[in-house]
Amino acid sequence: MRSVTVSIDVPQTPEQVYGFLDVMAHHERFTDHYLTNWRCGGPGRGVGSGATVTASLGGTKTDVTIEVVEAEPPRRIVERNISAAGRRQAHGTYDIAPLPAGKGSRVSFTYAWVRAPLTDRLLAPAVRATMRRANRTVMRRLAAELARHTGTSTSTGTGTGDS
Numbered sequence: 001m002r003s004v005t006v007s008i009d010v011p012q013t014p015e016q017v018y019g020f021l022d023v024m025a026h027h028e029r030f031t032d033h034y035l036t037n038w039r040c041g042g043p044g045r046g047v048g049s050g051a052t053v054t055a056s057l058g059g060t061k062t063d064v065t066i067e068v069v070e071a072e073p074p075r076r077i078v079e080r081n082i083s084a085a086g087r088r089q090a091h092g093t094y095d096i097a098p099l100p101a102g103k104g105s106r107v108s109f110t111y112a113w114v115r116a117p118l119t120d121r122l123l124a125p126a127v128r129a130t131m132r133r134a135n136r137t138v139m140r141r142l143a144a145e146l147a148r149h150t151g152t153s154t155s156t157g158t159g160t161g162d163s
Contacts, residue, residue: 001116001120001127001128002124003110003113004110004132004135005108005109005111006108006139007107008106008107008139008143009106010105010142010146010147012105012146013102014098016105016150017146018077020145020146020149020150021077021094021096022045022077023045023049024040024044024051024066024068025038025040026145026149030138030144030145031138033134033137033138033141034057035053035054035055035056035064036054036056037053038051038052042067046068046071047071048067049067049068050065050067051066052064052065053066055083057131057134058126058130064082065081065082066079067079069091074096076093076095078091079093087115087117088117088120090114090116092109092110094108095107095108095109095110107139109135109139111131
């Protein structure tokens with residue numbers, strides 16, 4: 001299945017964005033509209049940090065195990081996601097890039113399936129659309145949480161690069 005990418009521009013620096021995203025427990029604040037029942041484990045930040053959550057999308061609920069498998073401060077965090085009894089495996093990647101002239105950061109999130117159950121593959125357009133919609137909301141909520149966390153304004157108002 002083709003991956004889904006959503007982006008938003010925020011006024012915070014890449015270091016501020018990365019510092020916030022690096023703490024797994026912070027993710028509950030901006031994803032709890034579809035990821036609930038957070039149970040964090042491992043270190044609080046960095047490679048090895050993780051959580052088990054309940055995902056509610058498309059009328060179904062499933063437990064998802066999330067673990068940070070790669071971290072490149074201040075530009076990238078890669079999470080491995082496993083659900084559907086291992087039949088669904090994916091990577092969620094946050095890429096953080098500075099905006100021109102130090103005007104903040106572009107935060108992109110890509111959800112890429114490594115393995116998907118047959119039903120996901122058969123319904124790929126609908127599955128991708130559902131993930132895109134949920135993750136656009138994630139980006140808007142992330143911008144608001146970053147503003148609260150850093151005491152700055154929300155986003156530059158630009159969502160870009162959806163694919």
